[in-house]
Amino acid sequence: MVDGTEFTVASHEQDAQVVVAEGRVRTGNAAGEKILGPGDAIEARADSAPGSITVRPLDAVAWAIHYPQVARIGSRELSHHPEALRQKLETAQREADRGHFLAALDALGQTPTTDPTVAALKAGILLGLGRVDEATALLSSHSQQSHPSLAATSAIVHVARNENAQAEAAARQAVALDETSVAAQLALSYVLQATRHLPEARAVAEHATLLAPNDPVAWARRAELELNLGNATAGGEAARRVLSLDPDTQRARALAAFARLLRSETDAARGEFLAALETDDSDPLTHFGLGLALMRLGDTEGGRREVEIAALLDPSNAELRSYLGRAYLEEARNKVAGAQFDLARRLDPASPTPWYFDAFLKLLEREPLAAIRNGEEALARNDNRSIMRSSELLDQDRAARTASLGAAYQQVGFAAAAQATAINALDDDVQSTSAHRLLADAYAETPRFETARLGELLQAQLRQPIGQWPLPPQFVMPPLPTLDGPRAASPEEATSFFDRKPDRFAATLATGTRETQSGSLVASHSWERGQISVGAFDYRGRGLDERMADTHLSGGRVNAQFALTSDTMVLGEIRHSERNGGDLDRSLFD
Incomplete structure (x- = not known):
């Protein structure tokens, strides 16, 4: 599905634009033609040949960016409106909560947006449809100081555009207007996450659920942040709370499924993801989660297909592109995997994930020096994921990336460097299976370290996740009266760290x-x-x-x-x- 050329076309009455994500595209009209490569863009008019233009990668896919919903019309605001309008607003709010934005917009119809709460609701719906220009125009027609929901929605737009300073100013303004506003608190939680304050973002989301204990959107946000912090139990409880309040809330079932996946309840997670797709089959997060569950259950082709769908639904997401490349590696499709890693690096140069997975690719292709370079690049970018991971989880990530770097050192015969790298990985995460295994392999090349090698292998066994390659018996036997060497290699090599x-x-x-x-x-x-x-x-x-x-x-x-x-x-x-x-x-x- 994403195997080959991928591009975006925008056609207007007077002109058309083409932006290429990967591959090569030939464009032309009666006046001429132009061949585009990855990252190129053209604009063509009826009376002129296609000409190159500069387009930021995210501009071409703004319609696919996920804009979270924060502004809701509560019962207090609804009570101020006539019965007929109140029914329209309730229907629109319910459909928006469920991710059915087109139905929500239809429910609003021609409802005037002079009221700031109605304007904020409609702006959020337009953002959900990807109609960003209309939403920002509507927000600009009101003073942000007139209502916290308007300032909160404006903050979400700035977050999606990576305009963190403007986002924080808008969110703080929303809170200043009304500290009890759930929309203001949720917007602030997104801003705190975007500025790498994940625990504080979780605390603000928790405060929002205390302000509105029956608000499913607030509980969904809390569940999302608990899962980002690795708290599968707390995240699962929050997700179940959402389902009890409104089972059709957007992403509620997907969040509950991810909680099960983190607890290794893979089959149950698959069922939850499938149920979530029945409610909303356009959510990339749900397709991605289903793909992970299917691959863990052994259905590599089906899992890869779901990750492809997720990447198509959210084409600007560098993490999804990286995991799509990883899925291609599972099928030994190295060329298309490398193309996805390159695209992910263009979309988000700060992400460590494409460098990390590309290091595995280089190891598989017997290019250890390139793997070392990619591993070092991944380590240098590791802390950039602090908007999604706690400091403890970042240490675990760093340990895994360091261990992959050590595997590359081993391939080029740098035994001392491999041993030092393994020790550094254990300093970051003493429970890292891959780091213990790497240190054991490094000890296999060191005379009189047999007991230490067996000790490291035992620790790797005790911490090894279910489903990974078992250790061959000759690896864990006492010293054998043969020449050393074979015990430092194994069937899984680099893929054991994620497979x-x-x-x-x-x-x-x-x-x-x-x-x-x-x-x-x-x-x-x-x-x-x-x-x-x-x-x-x-x-x-x-x-x-x-x-x-x-x-x-x-x-x-x-x-x-x-x-x-x-x-x-x-x-x-x-x-x-x-x-x-x-x-x-x-x-x-x-």
């Missing part, structure tokens, strides 16, 4: 001189609350000379892990190994 699937299988066979034969396999099956994995290996080889005995090594491993709750994991393991033969190392190096 979860219900079924895994990998097998290797090798043969060589001196009657050397070896084989190994690992397999696992996982579900929402548990994973069972098995592994076995066998190695046989004749001695290098008559003084050295033949070698026979074998082992097996059965591992089971069960998640009792989202915070408690039980792990059990059975291992067995046999070793027969002499020591190959001693006579080689004595």
Whole structure:
């Protein structure tokens, strides 16, 4: 769907514009033609050939930007209007809360907008339809000091345009006009989030729910911020509160589904996302969440398709573009994945996500130096996500990005750098599975660090999420009397840091001189609350000379892990190994 050329066309009575996001587009009329590449734009009139123009990327897709609804007409304001008008306003408000903006606008009809509360409601509806120019014109026709809802809606427009100073001024003005205004408090929460004060934004949203305990929009905002902070339980409770107040509130079911997804209730989350799409199939967040759930359940193609739909519905969202590229990586479609990462970087140069995923792509393509560069770029931009992540979650992100950088160092043989990188990652997040695994792999290249290596592998096992690759048994056995090296590689390599699937299988066979034969396999099956994995290996080889005995090594491993709750994991393991033969190392190096 987004595989190839993507562009936006705007056609007017006197002229037309074309803006290319990716790929190449040939444009032309009777007067001439022009070929456009990524980021190019033209304007053409009936009497002239297409000519280049400068357009900001977001200008071409302003209709697709999500403008959250903050202004609502409460029962107190409704009581001031005649019965006929009150019914119109109630219908329009209800449809707007549910994301049905066209129906909301139809319900308003030709209702005069001289009243500031009606003007704020209509402006919010127009923003929901992407008719930004009409909304801003309506807001400009009123003094923002006439009502807090007008100032609050104006603040939302500024937030969407990344005009944070103007947004904060408008939000503070709304609060100054009426501290009890829910619209003012919600607008302030969006401004605080945009200025990287996420905990404070959550506190303001919580205050809004205390001011209006029956306002579903306020509770939806609170749920959204709780989930951004990683509080799945609190976010789920707030989302369920929204559903109890009005089950058709925009994004309410999607937020409840994300809470389930964070608690690893994947199948239930999928059902919630599907139910949300029945209510509103135009919400990119819902399609994105469904895509993540499907991929975690093993439906890579279906999950990728949903992420594609999300990117089409919100084409200016760099994070969605990055995750679409990640989904393409799951299908080994490296070229189109790289194109999405490039587009995401153009849309948001400050985002670390495309650099992070592109580092994995470069590792898969055996370009470790490029992976190191991309990993360093991702680390440099890590704190830019503070509008969406708490400081604790940013530390976890930094640890994951650092670990991916260490994997690149390993590929180029920088063992000391890989070890130092792993230690730095653990300083950021001592519970990082990938960092413990990276440090174990670094220790595999260090003499007399076998016990430390096994200790790091054990910690990686204890913290490993359900659905990731199981460790091959030879990785976790005590020192084997063979030359070191193979234990530092594994089937999953870079993809283990973000990849979860219900079924895994990998097998290797090798043969060589001196009657050397070896084989190994690992397999696992996982579900929402548990994973069972098995592994076995066998190695046989004749001695290098008559003084050295033949070698026979074998082992097996059965591992089971069960998640009792989202915070408690039980792990059990059975291992067995046999070793027969002499020591190959001693006579080689004595």
